[in-house]
Amino acid sequence: MKRLEGRVAIVTGAGRGLGREHALLLAQHGAAVVVNDLGSDVHGRGEDITPACQVVQEIRNGGGEAIISGHDVADWGQAAALVRLAVEAFGDLHVLVNNAGILRDRTLANMTEAEWDAVIRVHLKGHAAPTRHALAYRRDQFKAGKAVNASVIHTSSVAGFAGNFGQANYASAKLAVAALSQVVVLEAGKYGIRSNVVSPAARTRITEQANPLPLSDRAEGDLDRRHPGNVSPLIAWLADANCPATGQVFHVDSNRVLIAALPTIVDTAKTQGRWTLEALDEALPAKLQPLPDLQAWFQRV
Numbered sequence: 001m002k003r004l005e006g007r008v009a010i011v012t013g014a015g016r017g018l019g020r021e022h023a024l025l026l027a028q029h030g031a032a033v034v035v036n037d038l039g040s041d042v043h044g045r046g047e048d049i050t051p052a053c054q055v056v057q058e059i060r061n062g063g064g065e066a067i068i069s070g071h072d073v074a075d076w077g078q079a080a081a082l083v084r085l086a087v088e089a090f091g092d093l094h095v096l097v098n099n100a101g102i103l104r105d106r107t108l109a110n111m112t113e114a115e116w117d118a119v120i121r122v123h124l125k126g127h128a129a130p131t132r133h134a135l136a137y138r139r140d141q142f143k144a145g146k147a148v149n150a151s152v153i154h155t156s157s158v159a160g161f162a163g164n165f166g167q168a169n170y171a172s173a174k175l176a177v178a179a180l181s182q183v184v185v186l187e188a189g190k191y192g193i194r195s196n197v198v199s200p201a202a203r204t205r206i207t208e209q210a211n212p213l214p215l216s217d218r219a220e221g222d223l224d225r226r227h228p229g230n231v232s233p234l235i236a237w238l239a240d241a242n243c244p245a246t247g248q249v250f251h252v253d254s255n256r257v258l259i260a261a262l263p264t265i266v267d268t269a270k271t272q273g274r275w276t277l278e279a280l281d282e283a284l285p286a287k288l289q290p291l292p293d294l295q296a297w298f299q300r301v
Contacts, residue, residue, distance in 0.1 A: 002030030003240055008090040010034040010082060012073045012130060013100030015051030018155070018200055018228045022097055023055055025232040026239060027064035032090040035059070036069040036082060036100070065090065073100050074121045079129035083137055095239040096134045097153045098127040098177075101170075108168040116169045123173035127154055127180060135188045148192030149241045154181050156199040158251065161260065174199075178249055178262055185247040194246035196238050199260070201253035202228040225254040 009026050013019040015037030023033045035055045039048035049070045059066035067089050071078040086093045102122045104115035131152055142148045159167050160174025177197060184195035223230075231252045237243055251258040269283040 002028075004095075004236065005030035007031040007094045007239060007241065008034075008086055008092050009095035009097060009239060010036060010069075010086050010093065010130065010134075011097040011099060012036045012126065014055055014097075015039055015049075018202055018231055019097070019099040020051070020055050021227075021229040021232040022099065022235045023066070024059060025229070025236050026095070026097075027059040027066060028062065029236050030064075031095065031239065032065035033059060033067075034069050034082070034086045034089070035066055036071060036073065038070060038072060038100075073098075073130050074126040076129050076132075080133045082130060083133040087137065093134060093137060094149070094241070095151045095153070096130055097155075097235060097239070098130060099155045100126050101155070103167075103170060105166045105170070107166050111168065119169035120173050123170065124176050124180070127177055131180070131184060135184065135191075135193060138193055139188065139191050142191040150191075150193045151239050151243065152181070152184055152188075152193060152195045153235055153238050154178075154195070154197045156197045156249070158199055158201070161199070181249075182247060182262065189246065194238075194243070196245050196247070197249045198231065198234060198238070199249070199251040200228070200231040201251065202226055202231055223255060230254055 004026060007026075007030065009023075009031045011019050011023045011026065011033060014023040014033075014035040019037065023035050027033045035052045037049065037052035037055075039051055049068060052068050052070070056066040056068045067085070069082050069085055071082040071085070073079050073082065083093060100122060102119060104111075104119050106112075106115055131154075134150070134152065138148050138150045154177045156177045157170070157174040158164075159171040160176075160178065163171050181195045181197045184193065188195070234250060234252050234257060238245060249260040249262065251260055266289055267287045269287055271279045271283065
């Protein structure tokens with residue numbers, strides 16, 4: 001029996017890149033997959049379901065089960081319809097992989113309101129809306145006495161942890177995704193729902209547009225270090241009913257998995273009564289943390 005046999009998964013943004021690789025590998029391990037993609041360009045403009053149709057056909061050609069979804073995951077009602085589609089087509093829903101994303105890069109001083117809103121809408125609301133409806137479905141199943149072992153997998157980015165020039169909208173959304181995952185753990189863990197975050201280092205339309213990868217980074221022996229398929233085994237592992245991980249933040253780079261964490265307390269200061277400016281002058285400067293070069297750290301490890 002395959003590891004994901006009997007599991008039903010939704011993968012958003014599954015027509016290309018990371019989402020495509022995730023959908024194919026989930027199906028290879030036995031999951032029935034809803035391949036969701038509007039088919040927009042990297043800026044979120046236009047619609048073309050052809051890539052998603054091709055992924056569905058590839059899964060079916062390999063003997064797997066898949067259907068297409070052209071729902072807009074950042075629309076509350078369409079996200080609900082996406083969850084209903086999975087349940088109606090395959091009888092249940094166990095795994096949600098939030099992956100859809102776009103870019104509207106510009107320095108913050110020059111960014112328009114529309115550029116900010118578009119990226120926050122797709123990356124953050126596009127995670128929150130499908131998650132909301134998936135959680136409600138699984139909560140109702142749990143309250144009806146059915147066993148629940150579900151997984152929500154969110155896609156973040158090094159930009160969310162370390163920032164990236166010209167990506168205030170994208171970086172903000174990607175860090176917010178990590179907070180969203182923690183809320184899911186707190187609110188839905190009691191219903192048998194796990195939630196984790198994956199930050200991928202991979203060659204996609206988004207990364208090629210934002211920061212083209214040097215050719216020297218694209219090979220390590222026979223391994224294409226930046227192939228999006230390098231990330232998908234972790235997605236499949238997190239989708240497994242027996243996976244123990246929840247509340248975790250992972251960064252995948254080639255054949256390495258880094259286990260990260262949300263901000264932690266590194267020091268403390270205390271005074272008598274209420275703080276004064278002079279007391280802060282005395283207490284805080286020596287305790288201030290240097291700004292870490294996380295981008296360099298992620299590239300080095």
